[in-house]
Amino acid sequence: MEIEANQKAVDYAVNHEAKSWKKWGLYFIAGIVPIIGSLMVLLLMMVYGYDEIVLPNMPDYIANAVPFFILGILVDLFVCWRKGTINEFRLNDSISSISMGAFQQLIGSTVKGLSVFPYAYVHYHFRIIDVYDTWLNWCIMFIAVEYGYYWFHRFSHEWNLMWAGHVVHHTSEEYNLTTALRQGSLSQFFSWMFYLPAAFVFPVGLYNFHNQWNTLYQFWIHTQNIRKMPAAFEYIFNTPSHHRVHHGRNIKYIDKNFGGTLIIFDRIFKTFEPEVDPPLYGISHGLGSWNPFYLQFHHLLEMKEVCDKIPGNWNKIRLLLDVGPAFLWKINNYELIMKRERMKERKNKQATKKATTNGSNNINNGIHNESQPNSPSDSKPKTVKKKVVRRKRKKRAKYDANPKTIGLTIYATIQFILCIVQLAIYLQIAKYSAFGDKLLAVSVLLFQLYTVAGIFDQIENIKVLELLRNVIHMFLMVYTFGISAYITVTSIIVSVLSCSYLIFFERGEATIKED
Numbered sequence: 001m002e003i004e005a006n007q008k009a010v011d012y013a014v015n016h017e018a019k020s021w022k023k024w025g026l027y028f029i030a031g032i033v034p035i036i037g038s039l040m041v042l043l044l045m046m047v048y049g050y051d052e053i054v055l056p057n058m059p060d061y062i063a064n065a066v067p068f069f070i071l072g073i074l075v076d077l078f079v080c081w082r083k084g085t086i087n088e089f090r091l092n093d094s095i096s097s098i099s100m101g102a103f104q105q106l107i108g109s110t111v112k113g114l115s116v117f118p119y120a121y122v123h124y125h126f127r128i129i130d131v132y133d134t135w136l137n138w139c140i141m142f143i144a145v146e147y148g149y150y151w152f153h154r155f156s157h158e159w160n161l162m163w164a165g166h167v168v169h170h171t172s173e174e175y176n177l178t179t180a181l182r183q184g185s186l187s188q189f190f191s192w193m194f195y196l197p198a199a200f201v202f203p204v205g206l207y208n209f210h211n212q213w214n215t216l217y218q219f220w221i222h223t224q225n226i227r228k229m230p231a232a233f234e235y236i237f238n239t240p241s242h243h244r245v246h247h248g249r250n251i252k253y254i255d256k257n258f259g260g261t262l263i264i265f266d267r268i269f270k271t272f273e274p275e276v277d278p279p280l281y282g283i284s285h286g287l288g289s290w291n292p293f294y295l296q297f298h299h300l301l302e303m304k305e306v307c308d309k310i311p312g313n314w315n316k317i318r319l320l321l322d323v324g325p326a327f328l329w330k331i332n333n334y335e336l337i338m339k340r341e342r343m344k345e346r347k348n349k350q351a352t353k354k355a356t357t358n359g360s361n362n363i364n365n366g367i368h369n370e371s372q373p374n375s376p377s378d379s380k381p382k383t384v385k386k387k388v389v390r391r392k393r394k395k396r397a398k399y400d401a402n403p404k405t406i407g408l409t410i411y412a413t414i415q416f417i418l419c420i421v422q423l424a425i426y427l428q429i430a431k432y433s434a435f436g437d438k439l440l441a442v443s444v445l446l447f448q449l450y451t452v453a454g455i456f457d458q459i460e461n462i463k464v465l466e467l468l469r470n471v472i473h474m475f476l477m478v479y480t481f482g483i484s485a486y487i488t489v490t491s492i493i494v495s496v497l498s499c500s501y502l503i504f505f506e507r508g509e510a511t512i513k514e515d
Contacts, residue, residue, distance in 0.1 A: 034148075038193035041118050058116070058205060061212040063427060069181065069219060076177040079225045088224060091409070092402055092456045094178040095416050096290045099449045100168055101181035102423050103292050106442045108188055109430045115192035119207055122199035131201055141202050142261075145210040148194040149260040154271065155194075157255050158324040162190050164299040167325070171295055173282040173398045175247055180222035185296055214260045218243070238263050241275045248279025280396075288399050290453040292446070299325070306331055403455050411501060412455040415466075418494060419448045444469075444476055463502055470495040470502075 080086050131137050156166035165186030172179045198207060221243040229239045238259045246257040256273035259266050266272035287298060306328050307316050319327070403409045426441050433441070451469050454462040474495045477488045 034196055035193050038118065038196050041122055041196065058208045061209070062215060065216055065219075066424070069177075072219065073177045076223055076225060080176070083225070085224070088174055088176050089178070090174060090398075090400065091413070092290060092400065093172055093174045094176070095413070095456070096292075096295070096453065097172055097178040097182040098420065099290075099292050099416070099453065100171075100295060101183050102420060102449060103296060103446065104183040104185045104188070105423065105427065106445055107185035109427060110435070110438055110442060111188070112431070114188060115195075115211070116204065116208065118192060119196060119199045120204045122196060123202075123204055126200060128200050131203070133203075133206060137202065137206065141198065141206050141210050142213075144198045144202070145195060145207070145214055146260055146262050147265060148198065149191075149214050150258050150265040150269075152191050152194040153258040153260065154255075154269075156187065156190070157258070159321070160299070160303055160324060160328065161320050162187075163325045164297070164303065165190060167283060167299050168296055170247060170283050171287060173286075175222060175224055175244060175279070175281050177219065177222050179247075180219045217261045234263075236262060236264060242266075242272075244279050245273050245275050247281050249282055249284055250277060250280055252277075253279055282396075282398075286396060286399055290399075290401065290456045292449045292453055302328055401457050404458055407501075407505065408455055411498070412452050415448065415498070416452045419445060419452065422448075422491075440476065444473060447472070467499055467502055470499045 077086075077089050080088050153166075156162040165184040165188075168184035169179075169182050172182055195207065195211065218238070221238055221240045223240050224244065226240040228234060228241055229237075233239065234241065238257070238261055242257045242259070242263050245253045248254075253273060256271055257263065257266050258271055263272060287295065289295065303319060307319055310316065310319070310331065403412055423445055426445065430438055430441075447469050451462065451466045454465060474492050477491045477495075
């Protein structure tokens with residue numbers, strides 16, 4: 001019986017995921033060919049190696065822009081405070097967003113060059129012509145990167161495997177400049193594939209600049225404090241208004257406005273939607289956790305659950321290579337969808353029956369009136385006031401777990417700030433560190449992000465985990481004493497103070513918060 005029900009859910013989801021041949025052709029040219037080509041390039045690099053490739057000295061514009069990110073967030077926060085909308089900046093949500101950005105940077109530091117080496121390999125071995133850094137080539141490359149980003153972003157919403165990396169960016173139920181930093185660590189394994197065709201012509205340095213510029217531009221559009229830009233700007237460029245639509249989970253806003261810097265390709269490929277109704281932010285179902293590991297990888301877990309549920313190997317393959325996140329939602333909520341469709345069908349029948357009854361009554365009344373003499377009262381129109389009762393749709397409550405005490409809130413916030421400072425120091429020395437040292441540092445910092453989130457989530461035994469993390473942190477600092485004695489001693493003192501606070505001052509045990 002359960003297998004039959006699952007098969008019905010799959011059939012329903014498959015029928016509503018059908019793509020036309022025109023759409024399949026567009027997908028094949030824009031996405032499938034670059035992806036297959038990228039896999040071939042990786043195979044060539046593995047077989048023949050890439051030691052002969054010498055990358056130019058490329059600046060890291062995103063790392064250099066961190067002070068401007070901080071300044072922008074503070075300005076956005078100040079404007080919200082002056083406008084009385086400070087609730088758009090919840091401490092727990094903002095820390096979670098920045099933690100996701102830190103998570104992505106930590107994972108990215110271990111695979112640095114993934115997006116650049118394949119591009120450099122293609123340009124070094126297979127470039128068609130040599131082009132120079134002129135204004136014309138600069139503009140063409142700007143369009144090429146934006147076109148690649150549009151299709152990477154669109155595929156990230158319409159294919160499950162890529163959505164698993166991109167969904168992290170949409171998990172916040174707020175919309176402010178910290179949301180721009182909420183990034184998925186898996187996306188960097190896919191994004192470079194869509195820019196690879198440009199490697200046949202344009203040099204690596206030009207690609208590196210435009211790729212990072214495309215990311216930097218999108219920081220400022222994650223705000224609710226800018227309503228509309230001038231009409232000409234709104235028509236060409238991506239703006240806060242357009243991107244608010246993209247982050248909305250309203251039915252008409254889902255899978256709209258994929259552009260990075262421009263909105264032109266959305267207008268061309270019919271994915272543009274203007275902002276009319278206020279967006280509701282977040283994904284279709286609440287996750288109920290600040291755990292950075294769960295937020296980063298929860299969609300993979302959901303895919304595994306659906307894969308175990310649905311029958312047929314072909315359906316399981318399609319789950320990875322064809323269908324999008326809506327496929328999962330339809331299967332998991334099949335009974336709810338059927339219930340809504342039955343209610344809709346019942347209402348349509350009732351409306352049709354009522355219209356038929358009213359029509360026959362009007363005809364009978366007309367015949368009756370013709371046989372009766374006219375009276376003064378007949379000339380007066382009769383108005384019947386009907387009371388319209390509209391049921392308000394209940395809004396989903398935002399997840400808002402916080403530490404049990406104010407002291408723990410302050411403690412977790414300080415630990416988070418220290419973690420970000422350590423991340424900044426680590427990123428400066430990571431390029432000179434051995435791979436084993438990188439893994440050790442990344443593991444400790446990820447553990448710190450986890451315990452900070454655990455304090456906000458009020459998970460069981462979080463004090464024990466936090467004490468363990470501080471002890472490990474002290475041993476790690478002793479191990480890396482040769483890097484900087486000042487930083488090492490300071491970190492050890494902070495760890496000792498943290499352990500002392502947890503043991504002697506914060507005596508209350510954190511418990512799971514009841515909704």
